[in-house]
Amino acid sequence: MEHQNQTLMTIFFLHGLAAHPIFHFVFFLLSLVMYIIILLGNSFLITIIILDSHLHTPMYFFLSNLSFLDICYTSSSVPLILANFLSDEKSISFVACGAQMFFSLALGSTECVLLTVMSYDRYVAICRPLRYPIIMNKGLCGWMAASSWMTGVLNSLVQTILAMGLPFCGNNVIDYLTCEILAVLKLACTDISLNVIIMVISNVILLVIPVLLIIISYLFILFTILRINSTEGRKKAFSTCSAHLTVVTMFYGTILFMYMKPKSKDSHATDELIALFYAVVIPMLNPIIYSLRNKDVKAAVKKLSKNVFSQKT
Numbered sequence: 438m439e440h441q442n443q444t445l446m447t448i449f450f451l452h453g454l455a456a457h458p459i460f461h462f463v464f465f466l467l468s469l470v471m472y473i474i475i476l477l478g479n480s481f482l483i484t485i486i487i488l489d490s491h492l493h494t495p496m497y498f499f500l501s502n503l504s505f506l507d508i509c510y511t512s513s514s515v516p517l518i519l520a521n522f523l524s525d526e527k528s529i530s531f532v533a534c535g536a537q538m539f540f541s542l543a544l545g546s547t548e549c550v551l552l553t554v555m556s557y558d559r560y561v562a563i564c565r566p567l568r569y570p571i572i573m574n575k576g577l578c579g580w581m582a583a584s585s586w587m588t589g590v591l592n593s594l595v596q597t598i599l600a601m602g603l604p605f606c607g608n609n610v611i612d613y614l615t616c617e618i619l620a621v622l623k624l625a626c627t628d629i630s631l632n633v634i635i636m637v638i639s640n641v642i643l644l645v646i647p648v649l650l651i652i653i654s655y656l657f658i659l660f661t662i663l664r665i666n667s668t669e670g671r672k673k674a675f676s677t678c679s680a681h682l683t684v685v686t687m688f689y690g691t692i693l694f695m696y697m698k699p700k701s702k703d704s705h706a707t708d709e710l711i712a713l714f715y716a717v718v719i720p721m722l723n724p725i726i727y728s729l730r731n732k733d734v735k736a737a738v739k740k741l742s743k744n745v746f747s748q749k750t
Contacts, residue, residue, distance in 0.1 A: 447531050449534050451528070451611050477492065502585070506547060547586050563661050585715060596639065603622070614713065683726050685720050
């Protein structure tokens with residue numbers, strides 16, 4: 438295909454939610470408050486896990502990875518969103534756009550794998566409790582966490598290089614809040630079939646397969662819990678995975694709703710608001726959910742508070 442009017446792209450303009458300028462300051466305030474809560478909440482959870490030796494278990498090791506991941510993920514996009522809500526120009530350089538796309542894709546992909554790893558941890562804890570310390574040893578936990586990060590980085594590296602290596606022909610307005618890969622691909626003036634094929638393969642590996650593995654894990658967990666005779670035992674078993682199940686439902690529920698809901702002429706603004714919810718609200722709720730629904734974390738917080746107050750007195 439002949440690339441007519443091909444230009445060297447040096448800058449993009451992010452015009453997400455441009456049709457609703459009167460709400461930009463409101464969106465800015467809400468996003469800023471939630472971003473601060475994300476930084477404080479997840480940092481606090483990581484600190485609690487590090488300081489309390491009772492939380493040095495596989496479950497909390499993966500949870501600390503998730504909290505760190507949420508901090509990094511929101512930091513890769515929210516500062517840019519905040520700046521653009523207050524800016525009239527709403528521009529981003531070509532290099533910065535590629536970097537933002539890379540980190541968002543890498544961290545989002547990593548979370549898909551990490552949530553699957555966490556579901557396997559819950560499966561072993563409930564369905565194989567006697568062998569749990571042997572199976573979920575430090576070596577395996579470290580390898581699973583590292584594999585999650587490496588998978589996300591590799592997926593993002595391939596997709597970002599392919600996307601940013603495309604020729605662009607003058608249109609540099611991204612109708613989105615960030616450098617979202619699909620929005621950038623729409624600006625290319627060449628065939629993007631390879632990009633689409635790679636993206637489909639990536640979605641199958643990082644979305645479809647993880648969802649299936651999580652469903653299978655929780656089916657085994659459910660069957661095991663139902664076989665427990667005592668009501669108290671069933672409640673205790675379910676409480677150990679309820680927080681993770683809640684986070685998984687929110688995370689994948691938002692993604693599936695974005696991609697599977699019927700498209701309409703007025704759906705673009707809705708898609709952007711859902712994407713903002715996905716980028717800000719879910720990472721904000723994660724530490725709250727794990728704190729409120731977890732007795733060990735509550736106990737660790739009380740213990741830390743007592744130590745702090747006793748030192749002051």
